[in-house]
Amino acid sequence: MPAQYASLIKKAAADCKAGLSAPLFAAQLQQESGFDPKAESPAGAQGIAQFMPATWYGENGNKGAGVDGNKDGKKDPLDPEDAIPAQGKMMCKLLTTAKKHPGYNGSPTELALAGYNAGWRRVEKYRGVPPKSFSNGETYNYVKTIMALVPKMTASMGTGSAWVRPVDGPLGTPYHQRGGAWSSGMHTGIDFTVPTGTPIKAAGPGTVQKAAQGGAYGNEVVIRHSDGTYSQYAHLSKISVSAGRHVKGGQKIGLSGATGNASGPHLHFEIRTGPEYGSDIDPAAFLRKHGVKL
Numbered sequence: 001m002p003a004q005y006a007s008l009i010k011k012a013a014a015d016c017k018a019g020l021s022a023p024l025f026a027a028q029l030q031q032e033s034g035f036d037p038k039a040e041s042p043a044g045a046q047g048i049a050q051f052m053p054a055t056w057y058g059e060n061g062n063k064g065a066g067v068d069g070n071k072d073g074k075k076d077p078l079d080p081e082d083a084i085p086a087q088g089k090m091m092c093k094l095l096t097t098a099k100k101h102p103g104y105n106g107s108p109t110e111l112a113l114a115g116y117n118a119g120w121r122r123v124e125k126y127r128g129v130p131p132k133s134f135s136n137g138e139t140y141n142y143v144k145t146i147m148a149l150v151p152k153m154t155a156s157m158g159t160g161s162a163w164v165r166p167v168d169g170p171l172g173t174p175y176h177q178r179g180g181a182w183s184s185g186m187h188t189g190i191d192f193t194v195p196t197g198t199p200i201k202a203a204g205p206g207t208v209q210k211a212a213q214g215g216a217y218g219n220e221v222v223i224r225h226s227d228g229t230y231s232q233y234a235h236l237s238k239i240s241v242s243a244g245r246h247v248k249g250g251q252k253i254g255l256s257g258a259t260g261n262a263s264g265p266h267l268h269f270e271i272r273t274g275p276e277y278g279s280d281i282d283p284a285a286f287l288r289k290h291g292v293k294l
């Protein structure tokens, strides 16, 4: 990815409270224009973010999506300093809307991409990403292509944006193993078998949501990631970050231990769709999808 756009992309992503991921946003620009600021489509879409003039300038009394990102007095779709924050704003709005529809077919990110490509009304009509039969598969393929580009963009966005194994040690109890020791009847994370005092690392870049004594989890850290997921690290003997702090992937956040409800020293690690217990998803599958070898 051209380095001169990386900071614009990161800023647009950081400005979005709904959790717009910078690599996703970069993948979208790659798909829209191949990062060509002067790109023009046969249909008349303009610039690095391929805005249609009607969308950019507005029409029929609707306010346009164009912004003057660099405050040079002009809203110019051919200027990446205007077009990138404008697209970021649109995607952020779509993500916010998409998160209100957990029943729709597709993740919030996929729904937002589909909305960007085909209009949110189409997403509503199909209650999800429009099927292959819609518009010769254009929207379906748009979403699929961009999602496939994300890992590559993650790798090219510089150090600290990559995902890592949260601790150097072997895997123990797997996800969803059944057993009476857990209040839900099954294991909500994966365990890494490591002695007390082993450095624990943030699995990916994000912001510390919680760093405190967590009852059965003992000393725990929860990190919010830019794609809206959370990672949790439990039973630590020592916490070395505080809430609100930004961390890079691989950055040390504490030391392993056996605090809380633990039969012995290990790291209990979860990936969640929300900050609290009960929203867990398969952490091993998630890490593998982010290029981590387990």
Ligand SMILES: [Zn+2]
Binding pocket: 173, 187, 189, 190, 191, 267, 268, 269
């Ligand atoms: Zn566990």
